[in-house]
Amino acid sequence: MPLKAPLNWGLLPPSFLLPSSTRSLIPLIPLSSHLPKPSHTTIRTIKSTNTPRPDRFAHHPKKPALNSTSTAALARKAHSTPLRTGLLAVKRGMTAVFDPESGKRTPCTVLQLDRNQVIAHKTREKNGYYAVQVGAGERMAWNVSKPMLGHFAAAAVSPKRWVVEFKVRGEEGLKVGVGEGLGAAWFTPGQWVDVRGVSRGMGFAGGMKRHGFSGQPASHGQSLMHRGMGSAGGSQGSGSRVLPGKRMAGNMGNERVTVKNLKVLQVDEANGIVVVTGCVPGPKNQIIRVQDAIGKPWPKGPMSTREIVPPSIAPAVAEAVATAA
Numbered sequence: 251m252p253l254k255a256p257l258n259w260g261l262l263p264p265s266f267l268l269p270s271s272t273r274s275l276i277p278l279i280p281l282s283s284h285l286p287k288p289s290h291t292t293i294r295t296i297k298s299t300n301t302p303r304p305d306r307f308a309h310h311p312k313k314p315a316l317n318s319t320s321t322a323a324l325a326r327k328a329h330s331t332p333l334r335t336g337l338l339a340v341k342r343g344m345t346a347v348f349d350p351e352s353g354k355r356t357p358c359t360v361l362q363l364d365r366n367q368v369i370a371h372k373t374r375e376k377n378g379y380y381a382v383q384v385g386a387g388e389r390m391a392w393n394v395s396k397p398m399l400g401h402f403a404a405a406a407v408s409p410k411r412w413v414v415e416f417k418v419r420g421e422e423g424l425k426v427g428v429g430e431g432l433g434a435a436w437f438t439p440g441q442w443v444d445v446r447g448v449s450r451g452m453g454f455a456g457g458m459k460r461h462g463f464s465g466q467p468a469s470h471g472q473s474l475m476h477r478g479m480g481s482a483g484g485s486q487g488s489g490s491r492v493l494p495g496k497r498m499a500g501n502m503g504n505e506r507v508t509v510k511n512l513k514v515l516q517v518d519e520a521n522g523i524v525v526v527t528g529c530v531p532g533p534k535n536q537i538i539r540v541q542d543a544i545g546k547p548w549p550k551g552p553m554s555t556r557e558i559v560p561p562s563i564a565p566a567v568a569e570a571v572a573t574a575a
Contacts, residue, residue: 320378333548334423335416336541337366337432338386341447341530347515358515359530361445361538363522364388366432369405369413371424380418382426386537387411405429412537425554435519435558438551442543444510447532451504461497507531511543 265273317326339361347356364386372381389409391399402409406429418424426432437443457463457479466475479499483492509531516525530538542549552558 324379328419330544331417331419332542333419334542334553335382335384335418335426336539337363337436338384338412338414339363339524339538339540341532341534341536341538343534356527358525358527361524361526361540363434367407368426368428368430369407370428380420380423381415382418382424383413383415385410385413414539416541422553430555433519434517434522434524437514437517437524438549439514439517441514441549441551442511442546443514443526443540444508444543445512445530446506446508446539447530447536449503449505449507449531450533452502455502456499460499460502511545
């Protein structure tokens with residue numbers, strides 16, 4: 251057993267606690283050298299029976315290294331970060347595509363790319379992450395702030411209406427140079443994409459329309475509460491309050507929505523048209539972010555503008571590849 255610290259027994263109390271008649275006798279008392287010196291002040295308290303939990307941030311040689319660094323955070327997100335940048339498109343409307351062989355009708359949305367150009371690169375060393383800043387559209391110079399005019403001038407691009415960042419996994423996603431333009435050929439027919447946009451705002455809506463509540467009974471005796479929400483919270487059992495996150499009536503729509511795993515049906519490089527299956531959030535002329543789907547295998551698409559094959563020579567290239575094979 252380890253040695254215990256000596257107790258403070260046998261020691262004289264402090265002089266200010268002694269009466270005045272005894273203070274004069276303190277110098278006459280012989281002090282023996284074997285008396286222990288006071289080591290600590292004993293504090294009476296309640297000893298807890300629960301052992302303290304180990305600090306998860308304390309380093310121990312038997313434990314693995316901590317993963318709370320920014321580098322480890324990027325590594326954890328690598329599996330869900332696309333390899334290359336996405337593009338900005340404008341929603342033009344919905345239509346349908348018919349399969350000539352089976353006659354199957356597939357609803358689809360037409361997206362048009364509007365002068366997408368790379369404005370800047372974000373690097374791990376300078377910004378803490380890898381991303382490609384893409385601008386689309388056009389805006390008059392007098393309607394752009396001076397800092398943004400300088401930002402566009404440094405990239406040698408015209409003022410853009412929309413500026414968006416697309417995160418990429420690493421440096422291989424920065425192969426598209428600053429100032430280069432990207433068109434519809436950036437996507438290939440048959441690949442999967444994720445689209446993001448702001449949904450159509452529908453104003454203030456009740457609980458039945460906004461959240462699909464069933465409402466109150468429509469029988470006799472129900473007084474003007476047919477479409478009412480009902481109870482908003484319990485009494486003593488839930489603290490006599492409305493719990494956070496309670497679904498109530500409020501503003502419906504006008505929020506960012508992501509639609510995953512839409513298949514690219516057609517690509518028209520000359521007109522900048524990309525046709526995807528299904529519906530896309532937002533009204534017509536809404537700006538949409540289009541990027542490679544996270545939940546599907548990464549497409550074998552181009553990583554730079556030099557790898558994009560122009561549509562005019564695409565059949566010849568395909569024939570040459572088939573001949574070589």
